[in-house]
Amino acid sequence: MSQLQHIEVPKDLRRLKLGELPALAQELREFIIDIVSTKEGHLGASLGVVELTIALHYVFDTPNDKLLWDVGHQAYGHKILTGRKSVFETNRQLGGISGFPRRKESEYDAFGTGHSSTSISAALGMALAAQLDGNTQRQHIAVIGDASIASGMAFEGLNHAGVTNANLLIVLNDNAIGIDPSVGALKKYLTNVKKGTAKDENIFECLNFKYSGPVDGHDIKALVEEFERLKTVEGPKLLHVITTKGKGLKKAEEDQVTYHAPGRFDKLTGERHQRTGIDQPAKYQDVFGHTLVELAKDNPKIIGITPAMPTGSSLKYMMEQLPERAFDVGIAEQHAVTLSAGMATEGLVVFCNIYSTFLQRAYDQVIHDVALQNLPIVFCLDRAGLVGEDGATHHGIYDMAYLRCIPNLIIFAPMNETELRNMMYTAQLGLPHPIAIRYPRGRGVQKTWKTPFEKIAIGSSVALKEGTEIAVLSIGHIGNLVSDALDQYGQTSKIGHYNMRFVKPLDKARLGEIFKKYRHILTIEDGCRLGGFGSAILEFANEIESSNKVTVLGIEDRIFEHGSIGELQQQANIDVTAITNQINSLLHVQPPH
Numbered sequence: 060m061s062q063l064q065h066i067e068v069p070k071d072l073r074r075l076k077l078g079e080l081p082a083l084a085q086e087l088r089e090f091i092i093d094i095v096s097t098k099e100g101h102l103g104a105s106l107g108v109v110e111l112t113i114a115l116h117y118v119f120d121t122p123n124d125k126l127l128w129d130v131g132h133q134a135y136g137h138k139i140l141t142g143r144k145s146v147f148e149t150n151r152q153l154g155g156i157s158g159f160p161r162r163k164e165s166e167y168d169a170f171g172t173g174h175s176s177t178s179i180s181a182a183l184g185m186a187l188a189a190q191l192d193g194n195t196q197r198q199h200i201a202v203i204g205d206a207s208i209a210s211g212m213a214f215e216g217l218n219h220a221g222v223t224n225a226n227l228l229i230v231l232n233d234n235a236i237g238i239d240p241s242v243g244a245l246k247k248y249l250t251n252v253k254k255g256t257a258k259d260e261n262i263f264e265c266l267n268f269k270y271s272g273p274v275d276g277h278d279i280k281a282l283v284e285e286f287e288r289l290k291t292v293e294g295p296k297l298l299h300v301i302t303t304k305g306k307g308l309k310k311a312e313e314d315q316v317t318y319h320a321p322g323r324f325d326k327l328t329g330e331r332h333q334r335t336g337i338d339q340p341a342k343y344q345d346v347f348g349h350t351l352v353e354l355a356k357d358n359p360k361i362i363g364i365t366p367a368m369p370t371g372s373s374l375k376y377m378m379e380q381l382p383e384r385a386f387d388v389g390i391a392e393q394h395a396v397t398l399s400a401g402m403a404t405e406g407l408v409v410f411c412n413i414y415s416t417f418l419q420r421a422y423d424q425v426i427h428d429v430a431l432q433n434l435p436i437v438f439c440l441d442r443a444g445l446v447g448e449d450g451a452t453h454h455g456i457y458d459m460a461y462l463r464c465i466p467n468l469i470i471f472a473p474m475n476e477t478e479l480r481n482m483m484y485t486a487q488l489g490l491p492h493p494i495a496i497r498y499p500r501g502r503g504v505q506k507t508w509k510t511p512f513e514k515i516a517i518g519s520s521v522a523l524k525e526g527t528e529i530a531v532l533s534i535g536h537i538g539n540l541v542s543d544a545l546d547q548y549g550q551t552s553k554i555g556h557y558n559m560r561f562v563k564p565l566d567k568a569r570l571g572e573i574f575k576k577y578r579h580i581l582t583i584e585d586g587c588r589l590g591g592f593g594s595a596i597l598e599f600a601n602e603i604e605s606s607n608k609v610t611v612l613g614i615e616d617r618i619f620e621h622g623s624i625g626e627l628q629q630q631a632n633i634d635v636t637a638i639t640n641q642i643n644s645l646l647h648v649q650p651p652h
């Protein structure tokens with residue numbers, strides 16, 4: 060008999076007998092596979108914690124007890140058991156539920172996540188608040204993975220929690236992999252603990268946690284018994300649980316990196332549905348990855364660094380071919396930036412590749428360790444702009460605004476693959492400043508990307524089309540949408556288009572000419588409007604005391620959720636239709652007196 064069909068919320072789950080839980084786990088796993096196979100999303104992490112999820116909701120009194128999922132990409136089972144089974148098929152789609160826990164989505168989502176390693180601090184905060192309130196009953200549980208616990212933030216939380224008497228339980232879900240294999244000394248230590256070859260002292264006990272485990276995280280009975288025991292133990296506790304990422308789907312267990320988020324696949328065989336026969340442009344990440352190898356083979360000073368995203372950033376190509384000069388430092392964005400800075404002081408040419416959204420975590424390091432010392436690091440900010448289904452926590456839309464105010468920093472956005480390659484080439488020749496090269500998730504626009512290298516002059520723009528009335532100034536890849544929009548107006552139109560390329564320094568000579576020639580200036584960016592590229596153009600207009608009308612298209616000052624990139628661009632009024640509408644309305648605007 061189906062158990063899952065009778066479970067809407069954990070209270071229903073708690074009516075089951077312990078012996079019935081393994082069958083429920085099987086059903087829950089199938090439910091996740093069924094939907095993710097067609098709707099896509101994160102797979103391996105959720106499959107790995109099915110038993111853990113059931114055991115936690117079975118033993119603890121959620122939502123009164125606080126259950127926090129670190130990163131939150133493993134929380135599909137949690138969502139299905141906490142009132143969202145019927146809407147799970149809308150996962151990560153426009154208007155649907157989020158792929159990550161969201162406080163506004165459910166009272167069972169104790170803390171919003173998406174970026175890693177926040178759960179210990181947040182759960183400790185709740186536990187201390189309960190203590191201050193005299194509440195000794197409430198439980199606070201943070202589930203955190205082996206890669207996420209190695210991040211600086213997680214250590215900070217552990218360090219603090221260990222000197223409190225807070226009612227905090229950390230469940231370390233150790234599957235020995237992040238998106239890519241986990242790295243670092245802590246991973247080695249955890250492996251030794253599992254093999255029984257660790258030195259006598261337990262690292263967590265040394266930090267004043269009551270440690271238990273390792274426990275088989277697929278043995279529901281063992282988990283339930285241990286959680287029941289831990290409920291009665293005071294103070295900070297850590298339970299070490301061993302799981303298999305992708306558990307229950309053979310292909311996902313065998314190829315855990317691919318099945319972290321595999322796209323569509325056959326739900327029975329696990330075989331991925333890959334697009335074939337379509338001659339698509341390359342992904343920007345691959346242009347970065349292959350170009351870096353090409354440059355590094357000629358320039359022995361080049362180093363590649365990624366904080367835990369070798370596959371996503373395609374730094375893996377350099378790690379495979381030049382392993383001694385390519386580093387995956389784990390989920391450690393702050394360290395990645397300052398490590399790069401240290402290397403740069405020694406004359407190395409460091410390409411530090413960080414997703415735009417994750418660089419937010421290393422903001423001080425960019426200012427304090429890089430910009431103030433004017434160290435010429437090459438930041439490659441992948442996933443800049445709206446990223447699509449990962450949603451609000453992952454959109455790389457703030458970088459232009461948060462980097463533009465930092466002295467010494469050059470900010471460049473390629474409109475296509477060739478510009479990305481040429482800027483990487485230019486940067487490794489030697490720059491007087493650090494540079495951030497921002498490019499989007501997904502594919503470029505060119506049939507072939509392996510074009511001969513050409514140097515790009517810093518602060519130079521490109522006139523793509525001359526016009527008479529309206530100048531459209533674009534920054535980066537979104538300029539291709541402008542080109543698509545302008546195709547409708549023919550060659551002899553009133554509209555000019557300039558690919559500005561640099562947010563900083565601006566091509567002021569070109570801008571001066573543009574402001575003289577055109578009455579209307581329209582800027583477009585795939586970043587937040589406040590403080591971004593359009594703001595820079597408005598500041599320029601103010602500087603030259605121009606009375607030209609400047610219209611700024613960009614992401615307005617509100618949260619954008621999940622959906623396809625196209626749908627979100629439409630929502631944000633930065634798609635081809637919005638650009639066309641804006642141009643049409645400007646064409647009918649009377650000139651200022």
Ligand SMILES: Cc1ncc(C[n+]2csc(CCOP(=O)(O)OP(=O)(O)O)c2C)c(N)n1
Binds near residue numbers: 204232238
């Ligand atoms: C600050 C930050 N950096 C990078 C990422 C990208 N990321 C998402 S999941 C993940 C790996 C997490 O591994 P682990 O904690 O072991 O969990 P598992 O996937 O194995 O369940 C990474 C690197 C992120 N979400 N947040």
Ligand SMILES: CC(=O)[C@@H](O)[C@H](O)COP(=O)(O)O
Binds near residue numbers: 173442449
């Ligand atoms: C959960 C998380 O942070 C990553 O898995 C992220 O979803 C990866 O994004 P990409 O798919 O763009 O590499």
Ligand SMILES: [Mg+2]
Binds near residue numbers: 204206233237
């Ligand atoms: Mg892991």
